[in-house]
Amino acid sequence: MPQADCLKTDCSQCAALCCLALAFDKGKDFAFSKNPCEPCRNLSGHLCAIHERLSDAGMAGCVAYDCLGAGNRTVQEVFAGQSWQDDPRLMRVMMEAFAAMREVHKRIDLLRAAEMFALAPQADQDRRAFLNRLEHHRWSGTELNEFEAELALEIDMFLYSIKDHFPVDIFSSLKMG
Numbered sequence: 001m002p003q004a005d006c007l008k009t010d011c012s013q014c015a016a017l018c019c020l021a022l023a024f025d026k027g028k029d030f031a032f033s034k035n036p037c038e039p040c041r042n043l044s045g046h047l048c049a050i051h052e053r054l055s056d057a058g059m060a061g062c063v064a065y066d067c068l069g070a071g072n073r074t075v076q077e078v079f080a081g082q083s084w085q086d087d088p089r090l091m092r093v094m095m096e097a098f099a100a101m102r103e104v105h106k107r108i109d110l111l112r113a114a115e116m117f118a119l120a121p122q123a124d125q126d127r128r129a130f131l132n133r134l135e136h137h138r139w140s141g142t143e144l145n146e147f148e149a150e151l152a153l154e155i156d157m158f159l160y161s162i163k164d165h166f167p168v169d170i171f172s173s174l175k176m177g
């Protein structure tokens with residue numbers, strides 16, 4: 001059976017990590033403000049109680065958001081399907097792991113996009129090697145904690161070396177670099 005694409009978001013396999021972890025401010029995209037690590041008032045279990053009418057409810061920002069599969073991968077791969085809702089002690093570590101996994105998945109997205117560029121053979125080999133490490137590794141919470149201080153820096157240096165191929169400033173979307 002083919003393996004699911006790791007960048008595919010599957011909310012049914014997540015624990016509403018974005019609706020817990022992310023902060024937003026009241027404005028044109030959100031009808032109210034929410035702090036990080038504050039479960040959204042519209043959560044019903046792991047689902048959004050207003051999912052079918054998010055835009056009408058003034059929550060277009062939720063419609064536009066895509067974790068690129070980081071939420072479902074974090075819950076299933078790192079926490080074996082556990083949820084902060086069943087064990088509130090997991091809230092902080094799940095949030096931290098989710099934040100780091102988002103950084104992993106942003107870089108997978110960029111490394112995949114670079115496949116379309118006419119990279120030098122060595123650069124394309126490096127691109128594939130980084131991609132392979134990010135896509136196929138089974139991450140632990142500890143490894144995710146270390147990601148941004150270690151492997152992410154190596155990848156960002158590589159991305160910097162090929163940045164002129166990208167039509168936009170890719171570093172504005174990355175926390176590092």
Ligand code: SF4
Pocket residue numbers: 018019040041042043044047048049050051059062
């Ligand atoms: S409104 Fe729904 S999708 Fe948006 S953060 Fe709250 S629960 Fe999540």
